[in-house]
Amino acid sequence: MNFRLLAVLLCVAILTPAAAQTPDLVAIAKASGRPEIPGLKMVWLAPWGEVAKAHPWRNIIVHQTEGPAGSxxxxxxxxxxxxxxxxxxxxxxxxxxxxxxxPEDLVPTHGDGANRNDNKFIDNGPTYHQVIGSNSIGVEFAGNYPDVTRGATEAQIAAWRVLVQVIRARYDIPLQRVYAHDWIDFKDARYCEGCALATLARQWGP
Structure with a gap:
């Protein structure tokens, strides 16, 4: 066996176990209980049940609360x-x-009925009175108090990059169904709630 072929085989032998251990985010997203999700520090106040028994979430709505850091x-x-x-x-x-x-089979009260119909940010034809709390899972980012125009932190953006993949994979939500709250409802005119985060999610894809 020549040296070059031996080197290639050794590289394959070394790299294959590492690749095999690479976490499958989609598989983790379909789990039950309190799974460890690489890239996320998750505090499970309500563990996942069987995904087949979850509420039929069709959309993701990104919110930002006017709360201080730590809230x-x-x-x-x-x-x-x-x-x-x-x-x-x-x-x-x-x-x-x-x-x-x-718990993922319960529906919190959020959103304002998808009352935006001015096409200011997106085409509201598919969203008007359709992307509502009862069919949309809500994600709230804290920390834009007292300056509501303050964006998400780098740590929040890093977490969101993983989190949005997990939520989409768990509930089979298409990328185009990730919405900022301000895209579907008339909100605070001082800032665009959730817009930067929803835009990032759509840019990251797929």
């Missing part, structure tokens, strides 16, 4: 105590910690 945990814990109150299923802290607050 996501309190919001998530309050949501966990009263899951259907106004709020969301998933909360993201400024340090990137993600809180899964609500």
């Amino acid at each position: 996501a945990r309190g919001g998530a814990e309050a949501q966990a105590r009263n899951p259907t109150r106004r709020g969301v299923t998933v909360w993201v802290e400024t340090d990137g910690t993600v809180y899964w607050a609500v």
Whole structure:
């Protein structure tokens, strides 16, 4: 056996086990319980059940709450105590910690009925009165207080890059069904709620 062929075979032998151990995010996304998700610090206030028994989520709506840094945990814990109150299923802290607050078969109250119909950000034909809380899983990013125009932190963006993949894979949500709250509802005119994060998600794809 010549030296070059031996070197190639050794490289394959070394690299194959590492590749085999690469986490399959799609497989993890279909799990139950409290799975470890690479790239996420997840706090499971409500563990996943069987995905087949989850609410039929069709969309993702990105929210930003006017809360200070550190407020996501309190919001998530309050949501966990009263899951259907106004709020969301998933909360993201400024340090990137993600809180899964609500069992996935329950529907929190969020959104305002998809009342935007001016096509300001996207074509609202498919969203008007259609992308609503009862069919959309909500993700809330904390930390834009007292300056509502402040964007998400680098840690939040890094967490979102993984989180949006996981949610989409778990519920088979197409990329074009990731929406900013301001894209579907008339919101605070001072800033565009969730717009940068939803835009990033669509740019990341697939």
